[in-house]
Amino acid sequence: MSTELPLIGDYSTPTAELSGARIGVVTFPGTLDDRDAARAVRAAGAQAVSLWHADTDLQDVDAVVIPGGFSYGDYLRAGAISRFAPMMGKIVDAANSDAKLPVLGICNGFQILTEAHLLPGSMIKNDHLKFICRDQVLRVENNQTAWTNGYEAGQEITIVLKNQDGQYVADEKTLDMLQGEGRVAFSYVGWNPNGSRRSIAGITNEAGNVVGLMPHPEHAIEAGFGPDHRGTDGLTFFTSVLTHLVGGKK
Numbered sequence: 001m002s003t004e005l006p007l008i009g010d011y012s013t014p015t016a017e018l019s020g021a022r023i024g025v026v027t028f029p030g031t032l033d034d035r036d037a038a039r040a041v042r043a044a045g046a047q048a049v050s051l052w053h054a055d056t057d058l059q060d061v062d063a064v065v066i067p068g069g070f071s072y073g074d075y076l077r078a079g080a081i082s083r084f085a086p087m088m089g090k091i092v093d094a095a096n097s098d099a100k101l102p103v104l105g106i107c108n109g110f111q112i113l114t115e116a117h118l119l120p121g122s123m124i125k126n127d128h129l130k131f132i133c134r135d136q137v138l139r140v141e142n143n144q145t146a147w148t149n150g151y152e153a154g155q156e157i158t159i160v161l162k163n164q165d166g167q168y169v170a171d172e173k174t175l176d177m178l179q180g181e182g183r184v185a186f187s188y189v190g191w192n193p194n195g196s197r198r199s200i201a202g203i204t205n206e207a208g209n210v211v212g213l214m215p216h217p218e219h220a221i222e223a224g225f226g227p228d229h230r231g232t233d234g235l236t237f238f239t240s241v242l243t244h245l246v247g248g249k250k
Helices: 034-046 087-094 108-115 172-180 235-245
Strands: 024-028 046-052 063-066 103-106 122-124 132-140 156-163 167-168 184-188 200-204 208-213
Touching: 024 034, 024 087, 024 235, 034 046, 034 235, 063 087, 063 108, 063 132, 103 108, 108 122, 108 208, 132 200, 184 208
Parallel strands: 024 046, 024 063, 063 103, 103 208
Antiparallel strands: 122 167, 132 156, 132 184, 184 200, 200 208
């Protein structure tokens, strides 16, 4: 079966530096968007490397994506069991090391990052207590991270949102800190779909190498198969990290 992809944009013919990048995609029991995330990595021009939750070998990857799904069935609390996976221990160490491994957590991946204390706050049930699936407009609040440097500050993008535990919560001191330090990466525009405090859709750590968000950029990478009239707004997450890795904008 062919693995050729209809690639988009300036990255359709990646440079040697970009095509040599290795981006790991972690799979847990209950993960359901790992193949979509791997496809997005390949569409951006990098090599997708499968990482199994029970392993401890990061396989020399240059960055990691923790994709969406319902790891361990969301038992106890979304992401609460996955944070103890052997692979997560390695990811936490690498993200906090001097090398600052870039890590992107999407939906359940964002939940896992908060449970692993790579990002502050927590995720709880949507305020309306229902699963939601829709195209969602976001505002880029911070374009200085490893995963957002290809966007313009203040740019509005449309990607897919689908969750039932998507309400971001934190105490007022933490919320003030995130906003005061510019660590809110994305905000919801037009409607707060899950009751997240201060309409926060995604945040970053202080170093800018770890980003988590509830919406799914990997579902908006190809014209005709994503939200709005273009459907490619999510691809920039994956091309941004390649720019970061080859020494571009940090």
